[in-house]
Amino acid sequence: MADDYNWQTDDMFGDARLSTAEQLATPRRKLKQAAKRRMINGLKKEALSDLISELPPPGTDMYIISNGAGAEIKHGINLQAFDFGTFLAVVAGMLGAGCIAYISTWTMNRNHALNMISMLDNGELSQLTIFTDPYFQKREPAVAAVLIEGVLKHGKPNRYLAFKNHCKIIALSDKSGENFCTITGSANLSAQPRCEQYVLTTSPDVYRFFINEFFEAML
DSSP: OTTOOOOOOHHHHHHHHHHHHHHTOOHHHHHHHHHHHHHHHHHHHHHHHHHOSSOOOTTOOEEEEOOSOOSOOSSSOOTTOOOHHHHHHHHHHHHOSSEEEEEEOSOBOHHHHHHHHHHHHTTSEEEEEEEEOHHHHHHOHHHHHHHHHHHHHTOTTOEEEESSOOOOEEEEEOTTSSOEEEEEESOOBSOOOSOOEEEEEOOHHHHHHHIIIIIHHHO
16 A cells, blocks of 8 residues: 555546646746735735744643634734644744655645745655545545655655545654654645634654554555
8 A cells, every 4th residue: 555646536636637737827926925924924814923932842832722813814914823734834933944744634725735845845845645525526626736746856755645544633743753743633735714623732642653554554
């Protein structure tokens, strides 16, 4: 089962790629969308960084409840907004370039898929393993195509796997393999218009539990 990818049919994958190409048909429009995405991501990182100024020591767990402000609103930007995916960028920034990331979600939106691929591209992440449910491929075929293509572009040991999965986990280690952070919670990698709860820990034991007993066990 190692390094296998759980694909939908070839027809579905082809349709997803065509759909994605249509969205990026106009270069000027693509540039505007990318700039807006970076602005929104920057504000979300700022909001979460204000809440978490530094990572707790390994013997202390941090419990967080969001206020349901994670959704991007039509008119203006909510300055209190952050969501589950924001933890990836903020914690990776604290751990330093070259982080190894293991991520599990039921589904995700386009913004988070692009963010993860961008972090691989710019070296913030040196390795990415990501799990979803097959529902993600059915519900968001274009987003799934972008994510899978981006992961495959970077080659091994980057991996993607879909199975009956509802776990929401972000597990990170720095490039030295000496510092860790694991975030679990109720939210998917999407905008969150509802209150969500999270637990953040830097315990090496918790990190190894999720990596060994869930991620690597499934692979």
